[in-house]
Amino acid sequence: MNILFYVASAVAIIATFLMLTRMNAVHALLYLIVSLLAVALVFYTLGAPFVAALEIIIYAGAIMVLFVFVVMMLNLGRAAEAQEREWQRPSLWVGPSVLAVVLIAEVIYVLTHADTRMFGAEVVGPHQVAQSLFGPYLIGVELASMLLLGGLVGAFHLGRRLEEKR
Amino acid sequence: MATVPMMHALLLAGILFALGLVGLLTRRNILFILMSLEVMLNAAGLAFVAAGARWGQADGQVVFIFILTMAAAEVAVGLALVLRMYHRTKTLDADRASEMKG
Numbered sequence: 001m002n003i004l005f006y007v008a009s010a011v012a013i014i015a016t017f018l019m020l021t022r023m024n025a026v027h028a029l030l031y032l033i034v035s036l037l038a039v040a041l042v043f044y045t046l047g048a049p050f051v052a053a054l055e056i057i058i059y060a061g062a063i064m065v066l067f068v069f070v071v072m073m074l075n076l077g078r079a080a081e082a083q084e085r086e087w088q089r090p091s092l093w094v095g096p097s098v099l100a101v102v103l104i105a106e107v108i109y110v111l112t113h114a115d116t117r118m119f120g121a122e123v124v125g126p127h128q129v130a131q132s133l134f135g136p137y138l139i140g141v142e143l144a145s146m147l148l149l150g151g152l153v154g155a156f157h158l159g160r161r162l163e164e165k166r
Numbered sequence: 167m168a169t170v171p172m173m174h175a176l177l178l179a180g181i182l183f184a185l186g187l188v189g190l191l192t193r194r195n196i197l198f199i200l201m202s203l204e205v206m207l208n209a210a211g212l213a214f215v216a217a218g219a220r221w222g223q224a225d226g227q228v229v230f231i232f233i234l235t236m237a238a239a240e241v242a243v244g245l246a247l248v249l250r251m252y253h254r255t256k257t258l259d260a261d262r263a264s265e266m267k268g
Contacts, residue, residue, distance in 0.1 A: 124218065140232055
């Protein structure tokens with residue numbers, strides 16, 4: 001099981017990196033889906049099977065399907081790919097990348113000098129999650145429902161067909 | 167189940183978050199910016215789940231479910247805005263959305 005975690009982590013990192021370097025939006029989306037599936041496997045190895053299922057169903061399923069639909073509706077062609085290549089000149093991405101690498105190097109330094117206790121020996125199943133979710137976190141569930149309602153209304157309002165104003 | 171050091175899971179979350187941050191900073195296409203945001207949110211959720219697993223508590227997973235909800239709402243509104251912007255400007259260039267007028 002230990003090796004599963006490391007293989008899935010490597011797949012997630014490589015897939016995310018490839019997603020960032022793609023020029024074609026559909027290719028990037030496919031790599032992102034692979035990355036999310038790998039993270040789901042990581043969740044499973046960490047002893048969180050319920051969240052692993054949610055990751056696949058909602059993230060890799062619902063949210064990514066939304067992205068795919070939007071890319072299809074935009075109908076981007078080869079011209080968009082060429083334009084993307086034009087936008088990604090090295091002078092534009094070297095600076096932010098170097099700064100982000102410095103930040104992650106600091107995080108790695110801090111974490112490799114932290115405690116090395118092992119974890120993940122026990123499984124936290126759906127039962128415990130539900131007990132917690134609908135017990136002490138009930139107010140959060142209510143707020144999440146209001147957030148979803150706001151998202152629904154906002155997406156409907158923004159996405160409706162434009163009428164000619166004049 | 168696997169016994170993985172806490173820091174390795176947090177390292178994975180940190181690396182994924184940094185990758186998302188790089189994408190957010192460097193891409194100009196607004197679709198890629200949204201995708202990078204998804205990666206960052208996912209990495210934050212991974213950190214929560216890892217911390218929850220460290221102490222064998224369900225709280226990390228509960229917070230991940232909230233993050234999932236938030237990501238879904240954010241992506242629905244964000245993609246509707248992308249469609250609206252594409253109809254208006256015929257481009258996905260985030261820089262072209264600099265003037266906001268009625």
